[in-house]
Amino acid sequence: MGTYISTRELLDRSSSPNNNKLPLVVYFHGGGFILLSTNMGIFHTSCCNLANTVPVVVVSVEYHLAPEHRLPAAYEDGVEALHWIKMSEEEWLREYVDFSNCFLMGSSAGGNIAYHVGLRAAGVVQELQPLKIKGLVLHQPFFGGKQRSASELRFMNVVTSD
Known part of the structure; x- marks a missing residue:
């Protein structure tokens, strides 16, 4: 899992007498359930940009991919990630996250995972x-x-080449 938080936001909040905590976004990457990873540049950059644009902490979830791990493995990994977050001793989470203000987010297959993890949660x-x-x-x-x-x-037998 990766955790992303805006350094600017941390500095602003640490100097504030109020010292409010930030909402949490739990992010599930796309890739058709079979491709990609949280450490891919596109997802890493996207999570960093989100944390720098919106005052949130982003936790990006690494989940098991098909075909080696068929559904519902990715959904189970998502729920397990929520349990890990709530129990974590990570300073980034304990010091800066408002656990009562959590959002599940995903792109493409990750959107499907976010939806199903939300149902299970x-x-x-x-x-x-x-x-x-x-x-x-x-x-x-x-x-x-x-x-x-x-x-x-209609298009199931169409082969495309890049």
């Missing part, structure tokens, strides 16, 4: 205390069905 609210999920931020989430859509059927 709703069933174990007491176990996650003091962590409280306030909302979901789903960036172009991927949701598929059991039956292929007309366009999926």
